[in-house]
Amino acid sequence: MQRAALAGICGPLRGGARPGPLVCLFHASLPAFAADKGLLVKLRRKTGYSFVNCKKALEKFSGDSKQAEVWLHEQAQKEGWSKASKLQGRKTKEGLIGLMRAGNTAVMVEVNCETDFVSRNVKFQQLVQQAAAGTMFHHQDAKDQLTTYIKRFMNADELSQLRTGPDGCLLRDQMALAIGKLGENMAIKRAAWVAVPANYYIGSYVHGALAAANSPLDNMALGKYGALVICQTPEQSQKSNLADLGRRLSQHVVGMAPLSVGCLEDESGGDTETKMLAQPFLLDPSITVGQYVQPQGVSVVDFVRFECGEDTDIPEAE
Template identity: 55%
Template sequence: MSLALLFRTVTREFAKVNISQHAQSIHIGCELLAAEKALLIKLRKSTGYTFINCKKALEKFDNDIAQAETWLNEQAQKEGWSKANKLEGRKAKEGLIGLFVGDKVAVMVEVNCETDFVARNENFQQLVKDVTFATLAHHRSKTQSQTGYVKSVLAGDDLNKLSVGEGTSLADQVALTIGRLGENMSVKRAVTVGVPADWHIGSYIHGGVSGQTEVAMGRYGALVVFQGGKEGEQDTLGRKLGQHIVGEAPLFLGNMDDLSCGESETRLLPQTFLADPSRTVAQFLRGQQARVLDFVRFQCGESVSEEAH
């Protein structure tokens, strides 16, 4: 074989090896990219942070997703407190009412943000759940030995001190959510009611957020405490009464024998019943062999002076 032919043969074989190695390198690179992308998507979904921040965290900790998530939360907490201080003066009139009804106990809370867009975000809705269950836990810890009807009301300052999980306060959780979503937020108020065995709690949420089952959420909420009612129909009765309270916004309970003073009536019992305009609420209750003992109505964004009963 001539020297020139030998050179061409060796060159061709070398080129084949190079192409093969390059193709293998591209293949391995694609696998790494796919794996990193899957981690990035997983971290984004579990934390709610931006892709840019998630990518930065994964790079910082060599794709260790647990360390990346811890670091992201720490950064958001720091940033959240900083943002919370900066955004403190901005009005937060949007948000959600959260409502949970358990066994002879119910909680209703209001958590505010700046826009309806953020109110629809799952991180904000998680905050509403955290507030709801922190309030419930606080109520149970304070009323273990109490019997009868128990009603407790908490305002923002007291709510912020409540614990979420181990050692985290609601104030910390609010700051964390502010850090994630970039809007001013506040925990405005909460009410909890606990009733004896023969009493019932009705509830209603208006403008509800779809997909929420454990804690119902919406723009308006009502709790109503009542006795009696036809057997097996108490749930329906409680919902109808809650609907009326949300729709007609009574301020006071009134008496069963009160006469209605017309369209400006602010007492619940003499009001024309929303579900049956031919009767007052009191007349409807007599037909159901029931009586209302108390109620609470929340409207998202209302001022303290506008708060109902």
């Protein structure tokens, strides 16, 4: 029986002759392309996709890493849109506030997810950066030749249509990729963009900031609360002094949540006061914010405050 089985594989024994050594001839088809280990490691590090998918992509395109990367993004986007549809409606109360500064401009964005765990993922943090960069790029033509400050807001629908640069993907596509990778519902909720002329300064502060080791973003501050404070300044003000002053005022806005700026003549209303200049100064409650800034020759003219997960309408641009 064993000889018969072997004969079926190696060919029948001829002429009833005493069998000699069996000589088996195997037909070997050309092997499929095997992904080079170096290319595989490089592609996985660059894209963040799984080992299996990167290997599949390289084999599909015979080691062409560029085509493999494009295919991986396309597949991830398809999967992301599928997951986005399935996850739609799930609450996104966690997330991050991202604050980006560039010259005389600043951007704050809020991007939400379902859990605090995902908000600490590098891929999610990159989505926050992309939202901030897209907002900054969208408004870049309005920052020059200013005579006073500009403050603009964008809602979720407007943000989804933004690109992250001249050749960048739409933010909604970037979010789909992030959903596909991380498996949680997400939302790019809102953004504020501010630009000022030379005799103004933008103070900024992010509370609950993540440790630098958790974030690859050099020009971003990430946290749960954020504030921008717009100040009109004396012409000879030192930038270092303004940076410290702006940070302190922004800390106050985060901590005391004023609803309006008010004016220096307003009397202090104590802890229930909602006008910023009449509130007890967070870092020295013995004086008001107005009493803190007046001797320094600085005028607070406006502010923006974001709190991650808060229910709020997007205000109209001023």
